[in-house]
Amino acid sequence: MTDGRHEHQEAAVDGQRKDPRPPRGFWFGLIVAIVKPFMLVFTKCTFTGRENMPRSGGVVYVPNHISHFDPVVLGYFIWECRRIPRFLGKASLFKLPVLGRIITSAGQIPVYRDSTQAADAFRDAVAAVERGECVGVYPEGTITRDPAMWPMTGKTGAARIALMTGCPVVPIANWGAQEVIKSYTGRGVRIRLLPRKTLLVRAGKPVDLSAFQGKPITNSLLHQATEVIMAEVAATLGELRGETPPKELYDLRKARAADDGEETA
Template sequence: MARRSIGITYRTLASIARPLVMLLFRRDWSGAQHIPAEGGFIAAVNHNSYIDPVAYGCFQYGTGRPPRFFAKEGLFKGAFGRLMRAMKHVPVARGGAEALQALDAAAEAIRAGEGVVFYPEGTLTRDPDLWPMTGRTGIARVALETGCPVIPVAQWGANLLLPPYGRMGRIFPRRTHLVLAGPPVDLSRFESREPGPELWREVTDVIMAAVTAQLADLRDLPVPEREAVPGP
């Protein structure tokens, strides 16, 4: 993607965010080769800290593909909302026609060649061991509609500084933020199926299984044998 397409607002804020992330965290980031060099794609990422979007965002930005977050519409209000829109993030609403419009906007961004970041869980994980929860099916609908690559990404470490639903810990000693991006999820077996809730649920579960497997590798733990905690 040409550097000029990133936009001056994004470049300016990235120049602030990247030093901050470097101050807060050591970094162990791998799998950048799986982020497509060009063309639209989805990054499916687990979510376990309010600050992990900034940390993950720096990883993807460093690949030359600025992340366009599929983010809660509440973040798109006031001055901060104007910055979010200037960076071409995509507001997501829950339920009804507005939710479908948000998915259409995400699909449009992908067709325009953007790398859109989905947090399929829809919120911070509520799993007691911080494994990904059951994903929401919007990611499957957009993936199947656009036919774009879906890159499963796991991250860990921001939660050690700011736990989900917890308080910020001490900055020093610095924690290590880990990222592991994997190869695209193979969704070819679903291409001939009729779209609908059953298919979207199945595809979402396949994507979330790939993200969970990446996180298991990152944490050097086995994938939990129990079912995922239901999402919101």
């Protein structure tokens, strides 16, 4: 749609859009009722690659992370793929008075970092995939600090879930959400809804992890698989931006270690 409505331009998806939507329940229905009108009014979206998202069965999707706003954008994209998104999100969000009740009841999965409950999110994610759900994992773990906003190196959770369950991993790139909410600018979080921002989302083909399947799941294997996953996320973002991603992704841990070294020198 154009003229202030969202664009879904792929001819290959036209037939798929006739597929019935999955049962969404009251709480997820409430989220849709809030988010969709908001997106139609304040954004212009172009969604591509939706044919790469399996219409049924357990799947992990792995997006790049550029803004506090992109979970909203990605959730809307997954809904337009005729799937219900189940995000792994910071536990602090689930403690908020109203939002916490909604996202908990809508089946989202809290992540308790640096606590004895940290493994619970992983178990819940595996269980959700085994039930045939569509689970979103931010492999970077935080908003990118790469100066050019390319994806950073990833953590191994998505690879572990995929290799344990045998589910497909779909790389997803998004661009434009950083213009709605700019984070880590040195001046706090800035929100700009007007003028209406153009948001781009693209799903790539499922990542080929066949070289890692059927082998003992070691840390080395997980890191290798994660490198393959992150390369596909970066390549999908490169297609979306019309640019070539860097050969080596930004490593936040190394950058922080270097900064600490400079401070103590």
